[in-house]
Amino acid sequence: MTGQQAKPLLIKNVKPMAFGESGKDAVTDILVNSDGNIAAIGQALASDEATVIDGKGAWISPGWVDLHVHIWHGGTDISIRPSECGAERGVTTLVDAGSAGEANFHGFREYIIEPSRERIKAFLNLGSIGLVACNRVAELRDIRDIDLDRILECYAENSEHIVGIKVRASHVITGSWGVTPVKLGKKIAKILKVPMMVHVGEPPALYDEVLEILGPGDVVTHCFNGKSGSSIMEDEDLFNLAERCASEGVRLDIGHGGASFSFKVAEAAIARGLLPHSISTDLHGHSMNFPVWDLATTMSKLLSVGMPFDKVVNAVTHAPAEVIKLDMQSRLSVGARADFTIFDLVDSDLEATDSNGDVSVLKQLFEPRYAVIGGEAVAASRYIPCARKLVRHSHGYSYR
Numbered sequence: 001m002t003g004q005q006a007k008p009l010l011i012k013n014v015k016p017m018a019f020g021e022s023g024k025d026a027v028t029d030i031l032v033n034s035d036g037n038i039a040a041i042g043q044a045l046a047s048d049e050a051t052v053i054d055g056k057g058a059w060i061s062p063g064w065v066d067l068h069v070h071i072w073h074g075g076t077d078i079s080i081r082p083s084e085c086g087a088e089r090g091v092t093t094l095v096d097a098g099s100a101g102e103a104n105f106h107g108f109r110e111y112i113i114e115p116s117r118e119r120i121k122a123f124l125n126l127g128s129i130g131l132v133a134c135n136r137v138a139e140l141r142d143i144r145d146i147d148l149d150r151i152l153e154c155y156a157e158n159s160e161h162i163v164g165i166k167v168r169a170s171h172v173i174t175g176s177w178g179v180t181p182v183k184l185g186k187k188i189a190k191i192l193k194v195p196m197m198v199h200v201g202e203p204p205a206l207y208d209e210v211l212e213i214l215g216p217g218d219v220v221t222h223c224f225n226g227k228s229g230s231s232i233m234e235d236e237d238l239f240n241l242a243e244r245c246a247s248e249g250v251r252l253d254i255g256h257g258g259a260s261f262s263f264k265v266a267e268a269a270i271a272r273g274l275l276p277h278s279i280s281t282d283l284h285g286h287s288m289n290f291p292v293w294d295l296a297t298t299m300s301k302l303l304s305v306g307m308p309f310d311k312v313v314n315a316v317t318h319a320p321a322e323v324i325k326l327d328m329q330s331r332l333s334v335g336a337r338a339d340f341t342i343f344d345l346v347d348s349d350l351e352a353t354d355s356n357g358d359v360s361v362l363k364q365l366f367e368p369r370y371a372v373i374g375g376e377a378v379a380a381s382r383y384i385p386c387a388r389k390l391v392r393h394s395h396g397y398s399y400r
Helices: 105-113 148-158 171-177 180-192 207-213 236-247 263-271 288-292 295-304 309-314 318-323
Strands: 009-016 028-032 038-042 051-062 064-069 091-097 119-125 162-169 196-200 219-221 251-253 339-353 359-373 376-379 390-393 396-399
Touching: 009 339, 009 376, 051 359, 064 219, 064 318, 091 318, 091 339, 091 359, 105 119, 105 148, 119 148, 148 162, 148 180, 162 171, 162 180, 171 180, 180 196, 180 207, 196 207, 207 219, 207 236, 236 251, 251 318, 263 295, 288 339, 295 309, 295 339, 295 359
Parallel strands: 009 051, 064 091, 091 119, 119 162, 162 196, 196 219, 219 251
Antiparallel strands: 009 028, 028 038, 051 339, 339 359, 359 376, 390 396
């Protein structure tokens, strides 16, 4: 706080997980200096000066990473504020998935990335305008919407913030242009030596075509969608292709969103051994209150369809960190910058909904308690949705 000397932070009675095998499941204390770095780790630590957070036996993991959000608030008509899906929800790193294109990334950097307490990274939209008027004015109508030279220039000026290229490859965005934007995006990603994230949905482009273009390190988001013509469980050849691509290093990302996650598809895929690489929300103004809510609830949904607890935690820590090249080594060691999520796993009977309207009872819930960013501990909780209202659009209706 301005004008006040920062105090040390003492986190007591927490169980580390996803930091490696050392000390797993053992309750410990962590002392964080006033400069935000870890000063000591052990049992029965004490400090007269420190602010004390009692974890009461809760888990502590590396800070959660949401690989797919839309937080260019004020710059697009769907984005929410980082504070609505960040530290107060237990998430310390947010990755915006293409809200900004080269024409408006400078505003996203100045007004969102730089002021935020969360770490914010971004996939740059292949389309120059990004999601200014999402789906009402599509960003990839034809070749005039892409400026290769300006994309390269934008990346050169913002390489510390931009982690890859984002392409939305479904007919509501590209019309009859098909898979061509994905090919162009892949060429630019190769030039920049960054991964590409591709949104799959209503064909064209076909999910199959997208997977054939992607390579190791690239991301296919909405991997377990239930849309006709784009579900990996309705086409055995597509499932086998997705399985092969995942084994070769293509990252399957959940990207729940308002229209892109199916309980049935996820459960069937996981039962056959095909797990997502990362769990993300695709949170935006049209998905927050229904059906996504937040990252913790999305994690709980994957747990409910058979994904093991430790794999779920890995899918919001180490796995997305690999995609954005965020160093996760020695996160729990003296001298390291504090970046943690403190959470519980609690019994529940919460009814949750997927993007198709199917309902499932979540027997266990991830409940974030604190996000620790440097020397600051932010009280966190799951999002409680507001009452929904039906909104009319030119292309139909949706809940907000």
